[in-house]
Amino acid sequence: MGLYATTTAINTRMVGVNFDADTTTLCSAMIDDAEAEVNKYLSKRYDLTANTFQTTTGIPPLVRQLTQRLSEGYMWQAMSRGSKESLTRAAELKKEVFSNLSQIADYKLDLVATNGSVIVDMSQSAYRVLVNTDTYNSTFNEDDELSWAVNSDKLEDISDDRD
Numbered sequence: 001m002g003l004y005a006t007t008t009a010i011n012t013r014m015v016g017v018n019f020d021a022d023t024t025t026l027c028s029a030m031i032d033d034a035e036a037e038v039n040k041y042l043s044k045r046y047d048l049t050a051n052t053f054q055t056t057t058g059i060p061p062l063v064r065q066l067t068q069r070l071s072e073g074y075m076w077q078a079m080s081r082g083s084k085e086s087l088t089r090a091a092e093l094k095k096e097v098f099s100n101l102s103q104i105a106d107y108k109l110d111l112v113a114t115n116g117s118v119i120v121d122m123s124q125s126a127y128r129v130l131v132n133t134d135t136y137n138s139t140f141n142e143d144d145e146l147s148w149a150v151n152s153d154k155l156e157d158i159s160d161d162r163d
Helices: 007-013 021-042 061-079 084-105 154-162
Strands: none
Touching: 007 021, 007 061, 021 061, 021 084, 061 084
16 A cells, blocks of 8 residues: 555546456555655655655645556556547646656755645755756767767867866
8 A cells, every 4th residue: 555645545536437356456556656656756856764755644745646646647547448538648647747756856846745844855965966067068969970070179179278
């Protein structure tokens, strides 16, 4: 059974689906898969061993929502039996969730606790990797691969920059 989502919550979201024993078992597995995926993104910024992520009452609302939506997407996908509508619904749910998770991992969105305060991440710790090459273009990224060649005055330019 998941920590961020429950089969009851997914059942509530999936109107018209009868949750028998097999469907509930499938849902439980999809929740586990969704939580693993959510944790993969969150672990880049947050200490997942903290109480915030270990107690059902402390789970940030957005984490709960994203996990439930991803679990629902996985359920529609698993139960589709080739139905285009179910597959489309699953793809849309997953796309939205992964967009949000990417923004969280890339420091574009913050998580807030159940009381509305921003959750402190690991940005001030040794875990964070600082990168200053986000907009750097590689030497071998300047034109067509078939035209690659070493700049004839590259060593001169390097030497000039040192002076």
